[in-house]
Amino acid sequence: MKALKIATFNINGIRSRLPALLAWLEREQPDIACLQELKAPDKDFPRATLEAAGYGCLYQGQPAWNGVAILARDSEPLEVRRGLPGMQDDSQARYLEAAVHGILVGCLYLPNGNPQPGPKFDYKLQWFECLIAHAQSLRDNGHPTVLAGDFNVVPTDLDIYDPRSWRKDALLQPETRACYQRLLAQGWLDALRHLHPEERVYTFWDYFRNHWPRNAGLRIDHLLLNPDLAPYLKAAGVDAWVRNETKASDHAPTWITLSTRKRH
Structure with missing residues (x-):
C-alpha cells in the first residue's frame, strides 16, 4: 500500500x-481529491489548469448544478463507472468511480433532499x-476502496452544532440517518468519526446567520473505507482554514492519510 492522502x-x-x-x-x-458541486458543464472544467498544477482529472459536469470530479x-x-447502477436514466451528475494510485475511489454527491x-x-x-446496493459489491470486491464525498447526511446529533433548529431538514x-447506518453496517468505516469518536468535528458551515465565526457547523462530508482499506488508516481531519x-x-x-502497512 502506498502512503496516500x-x-x-x-x-x-x-x-x-x-x-x-x-x-x-x-x-x-x-494524492487523491474528490470534488463535488462543480456547477459547470464539461467544456468549462479547468482541466488544463489542474494538469499544470500536477493533477490528472476525471470529471462529470452539469450546467449550473451538481457535478463530480476525481483528481490524482x-x-x-x-474510469471504472459513471453514475450508479439503477440510476442510469438519472440526468444529474452525482457519481464517479475510478482506480487511482492502487485504490478504488467512489466520488459521490448525494442529493440534498x-x-x-x-x-x-x-x-x-x-x-x-x-448507493447502498452498489456499496455492498464494493465492500466485497477484495480491493482497497473508499467512498468519499458530500453525503448530505448528519449521522448523529454529535455531528451538528445544534440539532433543534434542523430537525425538519432532510439531512437529519x-x-x-437509517440509510447511512445501513451503509456502515455493511462493514464500511467512517474514518473521521473512527479516529475522533468524541469530538465535534464539522465539515460544513452555512453562509447564513454567522455560522462560520460561531463554529456552528455540520459534519456531512465523509470518507468510508471498506475492510480491505480500513487497516491502513493513519489519520483523518478537516482543512478548516480553507473555509x-x-x-x-x-x-x-475533509481528508485521511493511509499508512504503508496495516495498523490494526
Missing part, C-alpha cells in the same frame, strides 16, 4: 473558486438505496 471537497462552483482550489492543492498536496496527483484516474417531504426527498432516498431525517479564505466554499476539505 485522500481528500473530499465540495467546491461549490469550480469556476469561481478555482484560485482557492489551487491554493489548497498546493498547500496540502492530496502525478497520475491519471482510470430538501424540502421534505416531497419529490426531492423521495429522490434522495431512491439514490441512497442505489430518521430515514436519511476562512476569501470567497470560500461553505464546505472545507
